[in-house]
Amino acid sequence: xxxxxxxxxxxxxxxxxxxxxxxxxxxxxxxxxxxxxxxxxxxxxxxxxxxxxxxxxxxxxxxxxxxxxxxxxxxxxxxxxxxxxxxxxxxxxxxxxxxxxxxxxxxxxxxxxxxxxxxxxxxxxxxxxxxxxxxxxxxxxxxxxxxxxxxxxxxxxxxxxxxxxxxxxxxxxxxxxxxxxxxxxxxxxxxxxxxxxxxxxxxxxxxxxxxxxxxxxxxxxxxxxxxxxxxxxxxxxxxxxxxx
Numbered sequence: 209x210x211x212x213x214x215x216x217x218x219x220x221x222x223x224x225x226x227x228x229x230x231x232x233x234x235x236x237x238x239x240x241x242x243x244x245x246x247x248x249x250x251x252x253x254x255x256x257x258x259x260x261x262x263x264x265x266x267x268x269x270x271x272x273x274x275x276x277x278x279x280x281x282x283x284x285x286x287x288x289x290x291x292x293x294x295x296x297x298x299x300x301x302x303x304x305x306x307x308x309x310x311x312x313x314x315x316x317x318x319x320x321x322x323x324x325x326x327x328x329x330x331x332x333x334x335x336x337x338x339x340x341x342x343x344x345x346x347x348x349x350x351x352x353x354x355x356x357x358x359x360x361x362x363x364x365x366x367x368x369x370x371x372x373x374x375x376x377x378x379x380x381x382x383x384x385x386x387x388x389x390x391x392x393x394x395x396x397x398x399x400x401x402x403x404x405x406x407x408x409x410x411x412x413x414x415x416x417x418x419x420x421x422x423x424x425x426x427x428x429x430x431x432x433x434x435x436x437x438x439x440x441x442x443x444x445x446x447x448x449x450x451x452x
Contacts, residue, residue, distance in 0.1 A: 231297040231307035238295035242270050243313035243327040246291055250317045254407040255280060261287045261317050263340040270294070272337040274312065286318020292332055346402045347382035349413040354379065354400070355424040363420040366394035372417055388441045394419060397444035404434070412439035414447075 246268045250261060262276040275290035291313055298306040313327035357375050361367050369391040376387055376398070388399040395418035404410035409432040415424045430451045431438025438448065 228299060228301045231299045231303045232309055234297035234299065235295045235307055235309040236311055238297060239293040239309055239311040240313060240327060240329075242293040242295065243291055243311075243315060244324065246271050246293075247315040247317075247321075247327055248324060250289070250315060251321060251323055252317075252407075253319055254405060255282045256287075256317070257281075258287050259340060260343075261289060262338060263343065265289050265291060265315075266338065266340055273340075274333045274335070274337060276338065281318050286316055286321065289315045289317065290330055290333060291315060291327075292337070346411055347384050349385065349400050349402070349411060349426075350379055350381070351413055351424055351426070354398075354413065354415055355422075358398075358415060358417055358422050358424070360422050361417060361419050365419050367391065367396040367417040367419070369396050372396045372398060390441045390445065392445050395445060397441045399439065399441040399444055401439050404439075406434055409433050410439045414439075414441075414444040416444050416447075 246265060249268055250264060256264075257280055258276045258278055261281065262273050265271060265276075266273045270293055272292040273289060274292055276287065278284065278287040281287050292310055293313065294308060294310045296306050296308040310332070312330050312332035314330045315327045316325075357379065359368065359371050359375065369389060373389055376389070381387065381400070384402060386399075386401050386403070388401075390397045395416060398415035398417070399412060400415075401410060401412035409429045412432060413424065413426055415422070426432075427438035427443060427448075428451055430436065431443070431448060437443060
């Protein structure tokens with residue numbers, strides 16, 4: 209009878225709340241959630257190389273990158289990233305102390321990946337976490353030098369396209385900087401730009417040399433987004449109105 213009385217609270221707890229999960233199970237679920245959130249951070253339609261995906265994943269808090277397979281998000285099945293995550297849990301009904309687990313999951317990054325998809329459980333590869341070199345810095349667009357060197361044209365004069373081109377050549381620009389020069393009605397427009405990724409704002413510099421004014425400026429970010437036409441020599445000659 210006494211034994212049944214001792215078991216009664218446990219039976220009531222089990223019936224009312226279901227089977228009590230172990231701390232290891234709870235911690236594993238928490239580690240999986242960290243990997244799932246990493247997948248959300250990596251999700252996107254922009255083409256990226258394995259190096260770019262791995263570098264992005266390695267910068268996420270609580271994530272170790274152990275393996276990256278594939279060449280590009282848009283080639284074949286895309287990129288698979290094996291990450292290790294850790295979590296802790298403590299269930300006083302099942303365990304004597306807090307339990308910490310380290311688990312590994314595979315996250316796929318491709319145009320066909322599903323948003324908020326659950327990562328796959330995998331065995332942890334041997335070896336330390338991968339490290340990635342920082343991305344190369346884009347070349348600096350020389351706004352101050354351009355402003356100082358471009359010719360000034362007096363009122364009533366006409367800008368000389370050849371002189372503007374000579375000025376750009378003398379700046380000895382980085383080969384990664386694309387230049388475009390166009391003359392129109394006594395004015396000369398200049399575009400200096402760095403190749404964008406097709407998704408983020410492009411880095412560009414505009415200039416216009418005309419009678420009475422030589423101007424150099426960077427268009428607002430919204431105008432430098434893909435499809436907005438801010439980074440064009442036409443925008444240098446006839447600037448679009450600023451966004452409201």
